[in-house]
Amino acid sequence: GNSVTQMEGPVTLSEEAFLTINCTYTATGYPSLFWYVQYPGEGLQLLLKATKADDKGSNKGFEATYRKETTSFHLEKGSVQVSDSAVYFCALSPVGTGTASKLTFGTGTRLQVTL
Amino acid sequence: SAVISQKPSRDICQRGTSLTIQCQVDSQVTMMFWYRQQPGQSLTLIATANQGSEATYESGFVIDKFPISRPNLTFSTLTVSNMSPEDSSIYLCSALGGGGTEAFFGQGTRLTVV
Numbered sequence: 001g002n003s004v005t006q007m008e009g010p011v012t013l014s015e016e017a018f019l020t021i022n023c024t025y026t027a028t029g030y031p032s033l034f035w036y037v038q039y040p041g042e043g044l045q046l047l048l049k050a051t052k053a054d055d056k057g058s059n060k061g062f063e064a065t066y067r068k069e070t071t072s073f074h075l076e077k078g079s080v081q082v083s084d085s086a087v088y089f090c091a092l093s094p095v096g097t098g099t100a101s102k103l104t105f106g107t108g109t110r111l112q113v114t115l
Numbered sequence: 116s117a118v119i120s121q122k123p124s125r126d127i128c129q130r131g132t133s134l135t136i137q138c139q140v141d142s143q144v145t146m147m148f149w150y151r152q153q154p155g156q157s158l159t160l161i162a163t164a165n166q167g168s169e170a171t172y173e174s175g176f177v178i179d180k181f182p183i184s185r186p187n188l189t190f191s192t193l194t195v196s197n198m199s200p201e202d203s204s205i206y207l208c209s210a211l212g213g214g215g216t217e218a219f220f221g222q223g224t225r226l227t228v229v
Contacts, residue, residue: 034218036220043221043222049217051216089157089158101146102148102160103150103158103218104160106157107157
């Protein structure tokens, strides 16, 4: 079956540090890939997405590139802010749906950014 | 984008009772889903709520335990039946928007069973 593996947290960084949160997946074919973010006390929000190999999703300074050869979708940001403190979830949608339906999520990575 | 409202936002329930969670979307959507997020764990898909027909359940989830209704394109309910402490979780409603390429989520219902 499909699965998503994320690096375990928490990840603690100082403000303006570089962020990488690793995500790898197992699925047949070419699933769609997503990063969701959950700020404290709030629901999940889509951060970025990529629907085919070599696509780069980007939003709010965050980027992730769909790497088919390494089955990865690592999240990066060049300079984090305290306001980026949240839990980040990597997710995939199965091949053939062409949509964000029936998502499989990773376990989530908590990011804490300090001054 | 779609705005999803869930009620209640949290509840504490006695074991053996049932709780119905409501999910209202501010626009018509083709697909709605229910997820569970157990403490310290990731989200797991419970079922797809189908409008006008029975929900489609994922492995490990059954209709008797989690009956779902979807009477129209903007509303769905999930009932957690005969609850036990193991059902303590956050339950989230989700709907597809953006032409189906984006999933929107409600803020979740935090359920504690005592």
